[in-house]
Amino acid sequence: MMIAPAVELGIDIRVLAEDEGMSAQLAATAVGDYRDLDTVRRFAADVDVVTFDHEHVPQEVLRALVADGVAVHPGPDALRFAQDKLDMRARLTELGVPQPDWARIADTVELQRFLDAHGGRGVVKTPRGGYDGKGVRVVSDATEAQDWFSGLAEGDALLVEELVPFVRELAQQIARRPSGESVAYPVVETVQRDGVCAEVIAPAPGVDAEHAAQAARIGAEIAEGLGVTGMLAVELFQTDDGRILVNELAMRPHNSGHWSQDGAVTGQFEQHLRAVADLPLGQTTPIAPWSVMVNILGGPVGAAMVDRIPAALAAGADAKVHTYGKAPRPGRKVGHVNVAGADLETTRVRARAAAAAFA
Numbered sequence: 547m548m549i550a551p552a553v554e555l556g557i558d559i560r561v562l563a564e565d566e567g568m569s570a571q572l573a574a575t576a577v578g579d580y581r582d583l584d585t586v587r588r589f590a591a592d593v594d595v596v597t598f599d600h601e602h603v604p605q606e607v608l609r610a611l612v613a614d615g616v617a618v619h620p621g622p623d624a625l626r627f628a629q630d631k632l633d634m635r636a637r638l639t640e641l642g643v644p645q646p647d648w649a650r651i652a653d654t655v656e657l658q659r660f661l662d663a664h665g666g667r668g669v670v671k672t673p674r675g676g677y678d679g680k681g682v683r684v685v686s687d688a689t690e691a692q693d694w695f696s697g698l699a700e701g702d703a704l705l706v707e708e709l710v711p712f713v714r715e716l717a718q719q720i721a722r723r724p725s726g727e728s729v730a731y732p733v734v735e736t737v738q739r740d741g742v743c744a745e746v747i748a749p750a751p752g753v754d755a756e757h758a759a760q761a762a763r764i765g766a767e768i769a770e771g772l773g774v775t776g777m778l779a780v781e782l783f784q785t786d787d788g789r790i791l792v793n794e795l796a797m798r799p800h801n802s803g804h805w806s807q808d809g810a811v812t813g814q815f816e817q818h819l820r821a822v823a824d825l826p827l828g829q830t831t832p833i834a835p836w837s838v839m840v841n842i843l844g845g846p847v848g849a850a851m852v853d854r855i856p857a858a859l860a861a862g863a864d865a866k867v868h869t870y871g872k873a874p875r876p877g878r879k880v881g882h883v884n885v886a887g888a889d890l891e892t893t894r895v896r897a898r899a900a901a902a903a904f905a
Contacts, residue, residue, distance in 0.1 A: 547799065547807070547868070549573050551816035557823065562589045569871040570599070583607050590616045597776060597822045599798055601628045602675070619724065619775040619822035620797045627772050628797045631705050632673045638792060641771040643764060645792040646783070647708040653695055654688035657706055661688065664708045670694065671705045682741070684709060710791060712783035716750050717802035718765040719814065720778045721830075723821045728769055731810065731830045733761040736781070736802050739843075742877060745897075746839040748805045748832065751890060760790055768795065777818040779803060801841070801879070806830070808866040808884040809837030834886035838894045840901040842881035845874025851881065851904065858883065858903035865900035880904075 552559035562585070563574035578585035580603050587610070590596050595617045608622035627634045635648045647664065651657045661668050670691045672681035685691055694704055715736045722728040732749035749758070765780045779800030781793040803814035812820075812828025820827055846854055851869045858867050862885060869881035883901045887893035 547815045548819055551813065551819055555816065555819060555823075555825070557819055559819075560589075560593055562586065567873075581607065583610055586611065587614065590614075595619060595822050597798075597818070601625060601797060605629070617724075621773065621775065624773045624775070625797055628795045630673050631671055631794070632703065634795060635705065635707075637772065638768070641767060643768060643771075643792055644790060646710050649706050650703045651706050652698070652703045654692060657685075657691060657695075657704075658688035660706050661686070667709045669707045669709055671707065673703070673705050680741075710783045711785060712791075713786050714750075714784050715793070716753070716761060716782040716784055716790070717746070717800070718761040718780045718782060719800065719803045719806075720762075720765040720769045720774070720780070721776070721814075721817045721821045721827055722769045722774050722778065723827060724775050724824045727827055728766055729817075729827045729830050730762040730765055731803065731806060731814075732832060733758050733782075734802055734805065740877065742841070742843065742879070743801045744841055744843065745894075746802050746805050747890070747894070748809055748837040748839075757784070757788070757790060764790065764792065768792070776821045777803065777814055801882075804868070804882050805837040805839040805884055805886075807868065809833060809886040832886075834893075835888050836890045836893045837884060837886040838890075838897040840883045840897045841879050842869070842883065842901050842904045843879060844876050845872075845878070845880040845904055847874060854904045858900045861899040861903055862896035865896060867900065 559573055560575040561570045561573040562576045562578060563570045566577055576589050586607050590611055597619050605622050605626060608618055611618050627637050632650055638645050649660050667686045670683045670685050675681060716733050717736050718733045719731040720728055733753055734746050734748040735750035736743050737745040768780055769778050774797055777799050779796040779802050783791045783793055799814045799818050807813040809832055811831045817828055845851055855867055864885055866884040872880045874880050883897050885893050885897040
């Protein structure tokens, strides 16, 4: 997704793909293991800036690149808060950012104590590696996490959070460049199904000016406090009493920002490139009153994605279809559809109709 804006900005983009079958193969100039320092060092030897599309690059690799004098954005000191949820919660507590009650727990006794103090239910998370609902359990008894505790190495722990009675999920995107300039996108509503983002509405319907400003302020405080460079997505809970609490962080272009490709003056992929290259940031103003992004989940079984594109375009002439070059399988994100328009319900119907062509 960064290829087109990189070409338009005159940036020579190079990609280290994990293997030949990755969707990044369109821009891949090298194939290798991002966890292997020698492989990454060879790749980074002739580039100006290193960035990434997920948070799983090991700290030791990133810190070695920084020691070599390579510009890495976001840097390891910031990225560790997206890699480890316990570190994230501790740092956000120091920053005074509103978030759910939480605790570091190493055994069932500590977990049960937390559950007893929070209405008998809680959310247990593995600190590292979880995404799209993986590594997350809602529990009402400590024994429900016994297998996770049994698998912990000495000194490791799990994260438990209060089960927040939220009315909806929001997301706030911030872009920040190394020189310190930052810009905020409109806060959006995200709709989850089976732990996976299914739709995004921009801006979030019914968010008043006070809450929109609060979400943007939270995002800016986190970006500044953690030293984030590039795109930052802050996933949020909105509660029935009007509170906004931080759920999780992603330091990269994020699913909640896909709408901006076709719904904002500057899309998130172009913005990320501008930010990590320390170029002036682009406007985040929406180009229409509403934008709706619908994920293509699973994709057509036994048929190529490209075969369904004519039907998707016929379902909505204003629909923008983006496919990832990934093999379809149940629940997998293999593409998304964006529609921007003047009326929310009409825009949402058109986006859903175009995405349904890939079912």
